[in-house]
Amino acid sequence: MYLLLFLALTFNALANICIKLGAERFSFDLRQFATEPLIFLKNGYFVLGLCFFAVALVVYSYVLSRMNLSIAYPIMTSVGFLLVVSFSVFFLQESLQWWQWCGIVCILLGVVLLSQGAFS
Numbered sequence: 785m786y787l788l789l790f791l792a793l794t795f796n797a798l799a800n801i802c803i804k805l806g807a808e809r810f811s812f813d814l815r816q817f818a819t820e821p822l823i824f825l826k827n828g829y830f831v832l833g834l835c836f837f838a839v840a841l842v843v844y845s846y847v848l849s850r851m852n853l854s855i856a857y858p859i860m861t862s863v864g865f866l867l868v869v870s871f872s873v874f875f876l877q878e879s880l881q882w883w884q885w886c887g888i889v890c891i892l893l894g895v896v897l898l899s900q901g902a903f904s
Contacts, residue, residue, distance in 0.1 A: 789847045793860045795840035797867035802833030804876075858898050862891045 806829030816823060824830045847856055869888065872878040880888075 785847060785851050788843055789851065789856055789859060790863070792840050792844035792847055793864040794867065795836045795843065796860070797864045797871070799833045799836035799840060800864075800868050801871050802829045802836060806830035806833060855898065859895060862895050866891065 806824075806827045809829065810824070810827050844856075844860065866888065869880070873880060
């Protein structure tokens with residue numbers, strides 16, 4: 785079940801990354817959006833992000849049918865967060881301040897503490 789949870793959070797992280805990449809390549813003009821509301825569908829990254837979100841939703845729903853929400857959700861959000869931040873730093877050249885790195889360490893500690901006994 786944890787493998788499926790990891791799969792769901794990976795697709796969720798990929799969806800967020802694709803939406804970010806799509807947003808960078810898209811000119812947001814609300815007037816154009818008002819006249820052509822499906823304009824986002826012309827953006828390949830955006831469409832791929834939507835597909836990844838859909839897969840993540842299906843897999844995560846299956847995981848929740850067999851796992852406690854109190855375990856699945858914190859792992860889903862925190863590990864997904866770590867994947868997105870890692871991608872942002874290493875591939876998008878975004879920088880983090882020292883206090884943000886401290887926060888990441890706290891998140892990692894929280895995941896370890898939360899999952900104690902969950903894998904037995």
